[in-house]
Amino acid sequence: MPIQFILVIIIILAVLRLLYQLKNKNIGLSQFFMWLVIWLIAIVIIWQPKITTYLAALVGIGRGVDLAIYISIIVIFYLMFRLLIRIEKIEKDITKIVRSEALKNNKEHD
Amino acid sequence: MKTLVLIPAYNEGFKIGEVIEGVKATGFDVLVVDDGSIDQTAKISKASGADVLSHKINRGQGAAILTGLSYAKSNGYEIVVFFDADGQMQAQEIKKIIDPIASGEYDVVLGSRFLGSAKGIPLTKLFLLKLAILFTRLTTGLKLSDTHNGFQAWHISALDKINLTQDRQAYASELLAEIAENNIKYQEVPVTIKYTAYSKSKGQSIFNAFHIIFNLLIKR
Numbered sequence: 001m002p003i004q005f006i007l008v009i010i011i012i013l014a015v016l017r018l019l020y021q022l023k024n025k026n027i028g029l030s031q032f033f034m035w036l037v038i039w040l041i042a043i044v045i046i047w048q049p050k051i052t053t054y055l056a057a058l059v060g061i062g063r064g065v066d067l068a069i070y071i072s073i074i075v076i077f078y079l080m081f082r083l084l085i086r087i088e089k090i091e092k093d094i095t096k097i098v099r100s101e102a103l104k105n106n107k108e109h110d
Numbered sequence: 111m112k113t114l115v116l117i118p119a120y121n122e123g124f125k126i127g128e129v130i131e132g133v134k135a136t137g138f139d140v141l142v143v144d145d146g147s148i149d150q151t152a153k154i155s156k157a158s159g160a161d162v163l164s165h166k167i168n169r170g171q172g173a174a175i176l177t178g179l180s181y182a183k184s185n186g187y188e189i190v191v192f193f194d195a196d197g198q199m200q201a202q203e204i205k206k207i208i209d210p211i212a213s214g215e216y217d218v219v220l221g222s223r224f225l226g227s228a229k230g231i232p233l234t235k236l237f238l239l240k241l242a243i244l245f246t247r248l249t250t251g252l253k254l255s256d257t258h259n260g261f262q263a264w265h266i267s268a269l270d271k272i273n274l275t276q277d278r279q280a281y282a283s284e285l286l287a288e289i290a291e292n293n294i295k296y297q298e299v300p301v302t303i304k305y306t307a308y309s310k311s312k313g314q315s316i317f318n319a320f321h322i323i324f325n326l327l328i329k330r
Contacts, residue, residue, distance in 0.1 A: 095169045095277050099177045102163040106181070
């Protein structure tokens, strides 16, 4: 099916980008492997969609597609939660820097 | 007792000079924390005789208050009064608001516009405040006549007991929650808040109330 070729090409591009990020040290090795595994699983599922049906039946869900959607939503929520926490921490750090800078500048004027 | 009037300000150049002069006339020290204003707030404040700390970028009213508190602690102030930069509050009421602390009876004094008067308060604001009072009662158990009133006085020892985490507007609810949690002795004092066209344009938009509730529920 053409959709399989298109998706696989997109994933190959994503993996190339991932390699590039690793080479430029924008991501660490552990992060690289995490994403690599995710993309490899995606390729396997794209070529053998029946695997998901089998897995779904294992956990008691009717269709493979449903299982994929459930897992995706859980993963997305989790990532979003982590991002929110991260942003919050960064905001706090920025405030700390801005504050110490303001207090320091005042002392210099005295 | 050594008292500091702390005025957080964000783009208040239009009014702040007048406000500082009003406070100065009562004889108290004034600190303006300029929260990343892009107008002349810092310059006008200095010219009007206030000490000024400047945030390089806007971090929110809660963050500005905390910066001011840090200054107050390192400069040996015993009482800190929170005062607004937009001219809604009356400088001559500062003495009234610190009296219960100066006499040693209370650690915190909260201004109440509903014990005092809220001149020209818009109806939507009135409605929201009443809701907020209810919200405060439900979440903290404090039976207050007003809430989110920025006119407050704190003894420095009470400020040491509390932990503020909210950079933005939700800090106001956080202050009250901390009063309840730490059983800090507080008193409400009637104050006059005058709503003008300017202060209304600078004030909180109604939608911010949802934002504040979100911050308190999710981030605390």
